[in-house]
Amino acid sequence: MVVQVQETVKKGKEEIVSEISEYAKLARRYVIEMASVEKTVHAGSSLSVVDILTTIWYMDMKNRTCREGPLDHNWLILSKGHAVPAFYGVLAAFGLIKPELVRTIRDISSPLQGHPDDTLSCVDAPTGSLAQGFSFGVGVAKGLKMKGSDKWVYVILGDGELDEGEVWEAASTAASLRLDNLIAIVDWNRFQLDGETEKVKSKGDLQGKWRAFGWHVLVLDDGHDHERIMESILEAKKLTKELKRPVVILAKTTRGKGIPTIENTKQQRVSPEEAKKLLESMKEDTL
Ligand SMILES: Cc1ncc(C[n+]2csc(CCOP(=O)(O)OP(=O)(O)O)c2C)c(N)n1
Numbered sequence: 001m002v003v004q005v006q007e008t009v010k011k012g013k014e015e016i017v018s019e020i021s022e023y024a025k026l027a028r029r030y031v032i033e034m035a036s037v038e039k040t041v042h043a044g045s046s047l048s049v050v051d052i053l054t055t056i057w058y059m060d061m062k063n064r065t066c067r068e069g070p071l072d073h074n075w076l077i078l079s080k081g082h083a084v085p086a087f088y089g090v091l092a093a094f095g096l097i098k099p100e101l102v103r104t105i106r107d108i109s110s111p112l113q114g115h116p117d118d119t120l121s122c123v124d125a126p127t128g129s130l131a132q133g134f135s136f137g138v139g140v141a142k143g144l145k146m147k148g149s150d151k152w153v154y155v156i157l158g159d160g161e162l163d164e165g166e167v168w169e170a171a172s173t174a175a176s177l178r179l180d181n182l183i184a185i186v187d188w189n190r191f192q193l194d195g196e197t198e199k200v201k202s203k204g205d206l207q208g209k210w211r212a213f214g215w216h217v218l219v220l221d222d223g224h225d226h227e228r229i230m231e232s233i234l235e236a237k238k239l240t241k242e243l244k245r246p247v248v249i250l251a252k253t254t255r256g257k258g259i260p261t262i263e264n265t266k267q268q269r270v271s272p273e274e275a276k277k278l279l280e281s282m283k284e285d286t287l
């Protein structure tokens with residue numbers, strides 16, 4: 001099978017998946033490196049979403065210079081902005097920021113703050129107040145269509161974030177506008193700030209809810225499997241055009257993936273000492 005990714009070059013699927021995996025490995029290392037210098041880094045949320053971000057960047061953002069006009073690039077909005085270390089890791093892996101910058105994370109003089117700030121090029125929206133990135137993404141998708149741009153908008157949400165009423169206002173607006181250039185991805189890791197999402201506030205029939213709001217729903221069983229992520233995105237892009245409505249991918253993920261002490265828990269942070277040890281002990285295929 002040959003896969004058309006953003007660049008016109010056609011590569012075999014295996015080659016593409018192996019390239020994505022290499023970038024993702026690098027991005028994960030950068031997240032751990034950030035945690036090794038700054039104890040407040042949201043490692044759990046970042047390692048949950050890093051494979052999804054890497055795959056999207058590879059597929060549809062790889063040619064970005066981050067100096068394009070708003071109508072001339074695909075958009076990636078991290079509505080769950082607290083996971084921005086994963087995004088910085090991706091930028092560093094793809095050479096869009098200097099790798100040494102990751103060690104300045106959250107320093108007052110650093111462009112890498114604890115939530116995305118659009119003074120850093122490649123950050124498409126300043127986010128952190130949950131749900132607002134999604135509303136913003138809906139507006140961007142509408143704006144692109146009004147101006148005749150064929151670019152895509154991807155918005156990444158957390159499952160806990162779905163507790164925000166604003167998410168559902170934006171979801172119904174997107175469906176009523178029949179936005180066929182908007183793909184939402186829910187990082188469905190089953191944890192939020194205070195614990196398991198089902199215990200904090202049951203999400204009920206998540207698929208049914210999105211459907212009722214007019215979206216087409218895809219479920220991705222493993223949001224860390226680069227091949228499956230890529231296939232889901234390709235399917236979402238095809239379906240959104242065919243159905244003339246937005247598509248949401250509910251991606252099952254593992255919070256803290258790759259750090260045994262916090263994996264699949266509500267635990268968000270690792271101590272710099274632990275992160276340093278992890279970095280030292282990390283073999284090529286550890287994470
Ligand atoms: C409007 C708003 N309320 C509260 C917070 C504080 N907060 C930051 S992360 C978080 C939990 C998010 O959980 P989830 O969306 O599941 O993301 P995950 O960390 O699991 O990736 C909360 C409540 C916030 N950032 N914005």
Ligand SMILES: [Mg+2]
Pocket residue numbers: 158159160187188189190191192
């Ligand atoms: Mg969550």
